[in-house]
Amino acid sequence: MITEESLQIREARGEAKSHTFSAPAVRARGLFKRYKDGTEANRGIDLDVQPGELISILGPNGAGKTTFLRQVTTELRPTSGSVEIFGVDAIAEPQRAKGMMGITPQEAGLFDSLTVQEHFELFARLKDLSRADARAEAAEVISALDLSAERMKRVGTLSGGQRRRILIGLALLGRPPLLVLDEPTTGLDPSSRRAVWGVIRRAVTDGAAVILSTHYIEEAERLGDRIGIIAQGRLIAFGTLDELLGRLERSYRLSYRDRLDPFGNFCMCYFASFSDARAHAAREQLSEYSIARASLEDVYFTLTGECFAEGETKG
C-alpha cells in the first residue's frame, strides 16, 4: 500500500535524482535552543541546504554543532525558530520529516546479538522497504562500507570503527534525499574514513543533500561544497572554501620557531602578501620558518580563536 508519506519520500528521492527541486532540503530559520539550566546552545541559526549539496559544519567542542543537528533531525525541540525538511515542518511533523532523512547520531547503540546483515535488513524494513528491497539495499551498503567480511558476525564482536560504519550504513538505507551525519568518521582508521567519504560523495552525486559535522578540518575541506563554522551557538561563517578564505584580509601565514623558546610550539603571524611575510622574517632574523597561503584552519583560527589539535587537522 502506498501511503501519502511514502509517496512524499519517493517524490523527494525522485526530485533529488532529477534535480527538479521545489523546496530546499533543509531550511532552518532563527533556531534558538536554551536548555533548562539556562545554557544557550544555539542562538538564532539560519541555514539553507540545497538538494545535491554537502554542507560541512565545523566548530569547537561545545559550540552547538550537535544541538543544531539534533534540532534538524527532530530529536531536540527548538526553544524557538523553525526547521523545514523539503518543505515539511519538522517540528510539527517529525515522523514525516524523518522519512526523508538518514541520520547518524554522534552516539547510538546497536544490538550486540544481531548480525550486521540482520541490522541492515531489519532497519531497512523500518524505512518502508519491501523485504526484497531491504535485502538488496543491505547487501549494497555492506559492500560499499567494506563490511562484507563481517556480514554474518554478531555486532557485539566488532570493533568501534566497524560499529561506527554500521551506524553510517543504517543512515544510507533507503537512499534518503537528506543525510544528517554527526561526526560520522570519528574513531575510524584512515582507510575506513576514505571509504566512508566515497560513500557520502556518491550519495551527493546521486542528488542527496548532506549535512555533516566534523572535527577534521581536512574532511570539511575535501567534502564540503559549503562550510559552516559554528561558535558559541552562532553560525559565524558560511560559504564555499574560497568565500571563507576571501574573508581573511591577511591570507599569508608565517610559521616560525621563537628564538627564545627553541623547543616550544611554532608561532604564527598573518600578512597581506608573501613579500610582507618574508620581510618580517628577515627583519626578525628568523632562521627556521615557513610561509604558506592561509587554509581553512587559519580561517577557523581567526574566527573562533581556537586551534585544531594536530590529529584533528588531518583526515
Added chain:
Amino acid sequence: MKRLTDIICVFRIQLMSMRAEAGPFFLAALVFPTAMYLFTRAVSGTEAAPDQNRLRFLAGSIVFSLSLTSISWLGYLLLENRFTGRLKLFATMPLAPSSYILGILLFAFAQAALGTTALILIGRTFGVRMRPSILMLGSVVMLTVLCLCGLGAIIAARARSFTQGSILTDALGAGLVLLAPIYYTPETMPHSLRAVSQLLPTAFAARAVQTTLAGGHQIGGEMMALGFMAIVSLTLGFRLTKWRED
C-alpha cells in the same frame, strides 16, 4: 501497513536480540516459578495439599513468571534500550513512538504466552487438576502483562542510571509477588500489610488466574481493576519515555 511492519520489526529485533540471553529468560519465566510452586506445595504439606491449594500455588507461579518477565526482564530491556543508545537509534528511524511501544508489548505477550503455557503443562505433569478457559486465561494474562509492563516502563523511564533501574525492576518484579497474598492467604499477613497487599496488581492477577484455572468465570472485578491499572501504568510509563527531548 507500514505501522504493522514497524511493530513486527521492533518485535523481531527484541526477539532476536534475546538469543544470547535465552538461559536467563528460562530461569525467570520457568525455573524460578516452578521451584516456587514445588517449594510452597512442600511447605504446605505436600501430598496432602488439597486441589484448591495446588491451583493457588500454580496460579501464584504463573503470576510470578509474568511479574519476572514483564517487570524485571522487560524493564531491563527498556533500560538497556535507553542507556545504551538503542532508543536513540530507533528514534532516528521514521518510526512512530506508538509502533515502538506496540512492538515491545507484542514481545512481552510472546514471553508471557510461552511462560504461561509451559507452567500449565508443568502443573499438569505435577497432577494439578484444572479446567482453564483459554480465552479467559489469555485475557487475564494480557491485562496482567499490560499492567506490569507499564510499571517496568515507568522505572525504565525515570531511573537515573542503568544500575539504579535494574535494581528497582528486580526488586519490584519479585517484591510484588512476595508482598501479595499469592502463595498464602491474606489472613496470615500482618494487619498493616493486608489491605495494601490486596490492592497490588499481582493480587488481582493471582485471584483471576486461579479462578480461571478452576474453570470459573467470576473475575469481572479483577479484570476491571487490572484494566484500570494497565491504562494508568502504561499511559504514565510511555509518556515518561523520552522519544524527543524538550
